[in-house]
Amino acid sequence: DSGVTQTPKHLITATGQRVTLRCSPRSGDLSVYWYQQSLDQGLQFLIQYYNGEERAKGNILERFSAQQFPDLHSELNLSSLELGDSALYFCASSGDRGDGYTFGSGTRLTVV
Amino acid sequence: GQNIDQPTEMTATEGAIVQINCTYQTSGFNGLFWYQQHAGEAPTFLSYNVLDGLEEKGRFSSFLSRSKGYSYLLLKELQMKDSASYLCAVRDYNTDKLIFGTGTRLQVFP
Numbered sequence: 001d002s003g004v005t006q007t008p009k010h011l012i013t014a015t016g017q018r019v020t021l022r023c024s025p026r027s028g029d030l031s032v033y034w035y036q037q038s039l040d041q042g043l044q045f046l047i048q049y050y051n052g053e054e055r056a057k058g059n060i061l062e063r064f065s066a067q068q069f070p071d072l073h074s075e076l077n078l079s080s081l082e083l084g085d086s087a088l089y090f091c092a093s094s095g096d097r098g099d100g101y102t103f104g105s106g107t108r109l110t111v112v
Numbered sequence: 113g114q115n116i117d118q119p120t121e122m123t124a125t126e127g128a129i130v131q132i133n134c135t136y137q138t139s140g141f142n143g144l145f146w147y148q149q150h151a152g153e154a155p156t157f158l159s160y161n162v163l164d165g166l167e168e169k170g171r172f173s174s175f176l177s178r179s180k181g182y183s184y185l186l187l188k189e190l191q192m193k194d195s196a197s198y199l200c201a202v203r204d205y206n207t208d209k210l211i212f213g214t215g216t217r218l219q220v221f222p
Binding site for chain 2: 002031033035041042043044045048050055056058088090092094100101102103104105106108
């Protein structure tokens with residue numbers, strides 16, 4: 001157990017639907033990062049939150065949004081889903097400018 | 113912005129040594145990370161360099177040259193379980209986000 005918890009582990013949904021992925025960071029970590037990894041692709045940075053505030057944005061589609069709550073857990077919302085959104089979605093957390101970035105086990109999203 | 117390059121695939125023999133190179137161009141550098149990722153699993157941390165030089169950690173070593181924008185990961189005494197993707201990532205100075213290369217898929221043969 002890495003200390004970063006992601007739920008659900010697997011999600012199958014239809015095109016056009018909306019889903020929410022959840023991430024609880026490692027205890028004490030203030031930063032949460034979301035990444036998308038499509039089949040045989042690298043990790044694409046989506047968005048970063050630090051202590052509840054958005055800190056950096058990557059190539060995140062307008063159909064996607066995220067937030068970090070006061071208890072530091074984060075949610076990634078994906079709407080109007082398309083087949084191409086099928087991917088592994090990873091959450092990672094890190095301490096305050098520390099060395100470690102710890103990844104959760106990921107959510108495998110399949111859009112059918 | 114950032115640009116990170118690493119070879120797509122490499123093969124090696126069990127017991128051998130392999131070096132995986134990574135070159136990067138970045139507007140704000142604050143450290144370079146190497147991660148291992150088995151297919152369908154989460155990346156796991158291997159090493160971190162922020163200053164020039166070699167960091168050794170058991171069978172794994174990582175080297176950084178900031179002036180050349182270059183790093184390598186050295187894996188010694190290769191084992192079959194080392195077959196995985198190896199991801200090079202650069203940390204952005206302003207935000208701490210990690211930007212990853214596309215990864216190097218290493219296959220270890222008996």
